[in-house]
């Protein structure tokens with residue numbers, strides 16, 4: 124029965140299921156979010172900064188997957204950030220957790236049906252760009268979708284036009300105005316020394332990269348490598364939400380056979396803690412400046 128349920132994704136993760144989940148949530152909170160936020164590994168503290176919270180454990184939400192990774196609490200938090208209504212995923216889903224790719228990205232469609240117009244995604248990533256340091260924050264300007272090269276794309280399968288078109292454009296995936304806004308706010312807050320921009324590359328994980336893989340990705344144009352975000356971006360853009368995403372460089376990708384460095388999840392979470400406050404300030408200031416109703420051309 125489980126096998127049938129998990130492979131029949133068109134039925135299970137379709138419009139009606141997303142709508143049922145969105146309606147279930149809307150019936151239990153007065154918050155009508157215009158911004159949706161996804162917290163990366165070790166960055167869940169952002170959700171705690173929301174005021175007037177109404178929070179749901181993922182296990183209580185119909186059709187929602189469960190968080191299985193340390194550093195991803197598994198709560199959907201509604202509330203306000205400086206008066207702006209928001210919804211925040213305190214914990215995201217990854218391919219390596221074993222979920223079908225359509226299920227990992229289901230929350231983006233639920234965001235859309237909740238009324239969200241702008242999605243802000245954060246992630247932890249390894250730095251490939253040799254100018255980057257641990258603790259840098261990279262505004263994502265573009266991505267390399269490596270699982271997508273092999274056909275692993277959340278938009279595979281029947282297309283439901285109620286969400287978006289069959290062949291969505293991705294050359295404008297990352298909203299340029301929001302990138303500019305983040306840069307300006309970063310400068311105002313005095314974060315210029317650690318604010319960067321670059322290309323994020325997603326891999327399937329959960330193993331970290333070999334030295335040869337890091338060298339290859341760097342040559343291909345990636346500045347940072349991680350295991351998330353891109354799938355969510357594809358689905359969010361498909362259904363017409365604006366997207367802003369950033370990577371916290373939690374570790375330097377190992378590119379040299381003489382290096383003693385070894386990537387590990389504890390270091391990732393630790394770096395997240397160290398930058399938490401600044402990331403929270405950057406994101407909450409962005410939320411106060413995001414205009415409503417300007418994503419309907421996507």
Ligand SMILES: O=P(O)(O)O[C@@H]1C[C@H](O)[C@@H](CO)O1
Pocket residue numbers: 162163164165192215217245246247248328349350351352387388391
């Ligand atoms: O959810 P994100 O992309 O922040 O998580 C990254 C990728 C792996 O899940 C984990 C590795 O430490 O952090």
Ligand SMILES: Nc1nc2[nH]cnc2c(=O)[nH]1
Pocket residue numbers: 247248249250326328330331332348349350373374375376386391
């Ligand atoms: N794939 C990958 N994901 C990460 N998340 C945090 N650091 C890393 C890394 O070095 N590689």
